[in-house]
Amino acid sequence: MRCLRKPPYWLSGVLGVAVLTALFAGRAPGAEETKDPATAPPAAAAASNDTDALVERGRYVALAGNCASCHTRPGGAPYAGGVKFESPVGTLYSSNITSSVAAGIGKWTAEDLRRALHEGVAADGYRLFPAFPYTSFTQMTDEDVAALYAYMRTVAADDYRPPANDFVFKLRWGMVVWNALFFEPARFKPDPQQTPEWNRGAYLVDALGHCGACHTPRNRFMAEMRDKAYQGGTLREYVTADKVRDWAAVNLTSSADGLKTWSVDDLTKYLHTGFSLRGGAWGPMNEVVANSTSKLTLEDARAMATYIKSLPPKSLPEGAEAITPVTPEQAALGQTIYHDRCEKCHGASGRGGMFSGPPLAGSAIVQSADPDSLINAVLYGATPAEGIKLGAWETMKPYADVLSDTDIANVANYVRGSWGNTAPPVDAARVAKQR
The missing domain is CATH 1.10.760.10 (Cytochrome c-like domain)
Known part of the structure; x- marks a missing residue:
């Protein structure tokens, strides 16, 4: 799953994990107690049903965004953070995004969450690293952001406080320059020339699923190279502070070195079950399939496959042809x-x-x-x-x-x-x- 040209390793390790770590540093007020819909007046019952539907939609958005993989440590409470990430320049831990007021994002407002997802700015105004894929989440619809906020308010509060990040991960002023050079906020716009299924797949892959974060090469400043979208990239897994293991995120286009031999059915089954006759999930894709794509509807898995298989064949990154x-x-x-x-x-x-x-x-x-x-x-x-x-x-x-x-x-x-x-x-x- 990755690329010929490797980005600066210290940035690769840092940014590849620091983002989701920094995403939710605050909190949203705890949900108010609701009356039993069975005993509530019709208007109240309808409002309760609407709230339940919004929360359920938000739960699904969280699955599509694979939030659990970075924010749930082994043995820890869901979304309580503390997942440890090593890099050549230090250690950082994912943040607590439960509804805890003391340790999570219980004080965050809906606008705080929207700004983090759409603009890469946390509740207290500090800049998030692009490793948190706000560069993809910026395409999320306002409706999905509102639903995610409603769901996060229902996540059980846990007062666990992850260890403090190393000093280098407190230096965020440079993101002002980075954003000016490489980030442009924008909502997803359906392509009227494509089918609803294709557009749904594009939204899931490009926005919620942020697949390009791993499968697109990055430049020396760790910005995605948009002209080489989905041509593969390089992942660094820091087993320990001084032990690194590299992975290659494959070319997702239909080129010979990519998914040319895969059909839409092959890819749908792989995303939805972790297995198809073309391959099985393992390595870094394990968490993606187990915590996200396998929990989506079959229709959404197929929509993703339909969009991915429509990506025009692109050769390997520059210079590969000469190898x-x-x-x-x-x-x-x-x-x-x-x-x-x-x-x-x-x-x-x-x-x-x-x-x-x-x-x-x-x-x-x-x-x-x-x-x-x-x-x-x-x-x-x-x-x-x-x-x-x-x-x-x-x-x-x-x-x-x-x-x-x-x-x-x-x-x-x-x-x-x-x-x-x-x-x-x-x-x-x-x-x-x-x-």
């Missing part, structure tokens, strides 16, 4: 390892099977110019998120303690240079960086 693909000689070095370790599940043809494993021929992860996700799969295995089933496929076991760096590079080159795949080669040094 020499794996040679037959390089591929041959990994053939025996593939036969012994991989062929049982992925097949001699690389096509996989319904009762064996996902296809490698034409795979976006296998063909990505950035091989890091493929390397991670071999090193650490491919395990779905809790509650996500990969159909009849077996979970891929890790080979970090079985194969050497050279072995992994060789087998990666075999699959990247076979069955029509034309990706650049991998060397042992690249594998070693991922250990």
Whole structure:
């Protein structure tokens, strides 16, 4: 899931997680007690029903925005924050966005939330980092913002206070300049030339789902390169403060190195269940599928797939075309390892099977110019998120303690240079960086 050109790593790590961390630093007043609709006058009952519908809509908006993944720490209360993020310049923790007045966003008004989502400015006036995808959320409709506010007021208050962020994450004045250069507030506008399904998918992907935050390359200032939208990007996972693991967010366009071989049905099933005959969810996509897309309606999952599959094919980021693909000689070095370790599940043809494993021929992860996700799969295995089933496929076991760096590079080159795949080669040094 990512790109050829890698942004400054210190910014990548910081911004990739600091944003949702900074989003809700205050709170919205707790919801007032409502009377039982069954005993309330008709007008009051109708108002209560309207409120319930608004809250339910807000709950769904929160799912589509995948708010839980960044704001719910393991073992913690929902949305109470405290998820720890490491970066080369320090540590930060996601904020508490429950209805707690003392520790959450219980004091936030509806306008506070709207301003944070649409303008990237928190309740007390400080600027949010673009890692919090207000650059996408700015497209949210006013109705969805109001619904989200109504829902967040109902989230059980929890007075947990995340640890203080390191000093560097308190320096926000530079965002004034960044916003002037790279951010333009704008609401989503349906395309009258497209179908309602396509427009719904565009809204979910571009605005609520903020898919471009991971799948679009960024420039040196960590702004999304709009002319290369959805062509893939680079993710950095800070396992510890000094241990980094890279991932490649795949090209989502229908190019050969992207989702060319995927159908709308394939992508719909993947988003809605975490599994299709083209691939299964694992790695960074686990949280997205488990906490967001799998909880959306089938109609919305299909709308997202419809929009994504409409993205015109785009080649890899600049310079990728000049990269020499794996040679037959390089591929041959990994053939025996593939036969012994991989062929049982992925097949001699690389096509996989319904009762064996996902296809490698034409795979976006296998063909990505950035091989890091493929390397991670071999090193650490491919395990779905809790509650996500990969159909009849077996979970891929890790080979970090079985194969050497050279072995992994060789087998990666075999699959990247076979069955029509034309990706650049991998060397042992690249594998070693991922250990």
